[in-house]
Amino acid sequence: MAALKLVGLSGSLRRASHNSALLRSVQQRLAPGKLLDTPIDATLDILDYREVPLYNDDIERPASVQALDQALRDADGVILATPEYNYGVPGVLKNAIDWASRPAYKSAFYQKPVGIMGASPGAIGTARAQGQLKQVLLGMASQVFPYPEFNLGQAGQRFKDGELTDPTTLEFLDKYLLEFTSWVARVRSGEENP
Numbered sequence: 001m002a003a004l005k006l007v008g009l010s011g012s013l014r015r016a017s018h019n020s021a022l023l024r025s026v027q028q029r030l031a032p033g034k035l036l037d038t039p040i041d042a043t044l045d046i047l048d049y050r051e052v053p054l055y056n057d058d059i060e061r062p063a064s065v066q067a068l069d070q071a072l073r074d075a076d077g078v079i080l081a082t083p084e085y086n087y088g089v090p091g092v093l094k095n096a097i098d099w100a101s102r103p104a105y106k107s108a109f110y111q112k113p114v115g116i117m118g119a120s121p122g123a124i125g126t127a128r129a130q131g132q133l134k135q136v137l138l139g140m141a142s143q144v145f146p147y148p149e150f151n152l153g154q155a156g157q158r159f160k161d162g163e164l165t166d167p168t169t170l171e172f173l174d175k176y177l178l179e180f181t182s183w184v185a186r187v188r189s190g191e192e193n194p
């Protein structure tokens with residue numbers, strides 16, 4: 001079986017983002033010569049969508065949106081790593097998703113396997129934002145990775161110099177990735193389609 005092509009979107013655009021750092025850890029753990037020995041090979045490409053404009057149905061899809069859309073369509077699975085802003089999904093991420101959600105039920109997200117993770121300094125590690133994201137994904141008829149959930153609280157203590165260093169979190173990340181990659185493979189092979 002060819003290696004799974006995964007793409008990641010961070011819900012934070014800031015340079016020192018914990019959520020972007022989380023995606024970089026995923027990338028490192030899956031990379032060839034990888035730290036994590038998964039039965040199913042996978043790579044993660046982190047998508048840069050900072051050029052994507054605010055959604056406006058009056059404008060033609062710019063190149064930044066077309067590139068985002070194509071990368072999502074070409075992927076076997078998606079990982080969304082998001083902070084929580086005011087109990088919800090950050091606008092930048094929702095805006096990118098809205099662009100990629102068209103045409104409805106023929107979009108890049110339609111039946112796409114999607115995993116969610118999130119890091120925040122608070123205690124419940126983006127649980128509310130993740131709940132909202134699940135509802136959004138349901139609206140696009142995506143396949144949502146159900147379990148385990150990845151809610152990383154007290155994020156400030158888990159990263160050092162822009163890298164996830166906390167051993168317990170890394171252990172859990174490996175468990176998540178083992179489950180996620182095998183689930184994506186099952187969904188892609190039709191074993192786990194509704």
Ligand SMILES: Cc1cc2nc3c(=O)[nH]c(=O)nc-3n(C[C@H](O)[C@H](O)[C@H](O)COP(=O)(O)O)c2cc1C
Pocket residue numbers: 011012013014016017018019020082083084085086087088119120121122123125126155
């Ligand atoms: C506008 C705004 C709203 C926020 N609201 C929440 C919130 O509702 N819950 C929470 O846990 N953290 C909240 N935070 C704190 C973020 O979780 C924190 O800034 C986090 O580090 C952002 O993720 P990042 O490190 O990936 O940029 C908020 C931050 C901002 C800027």
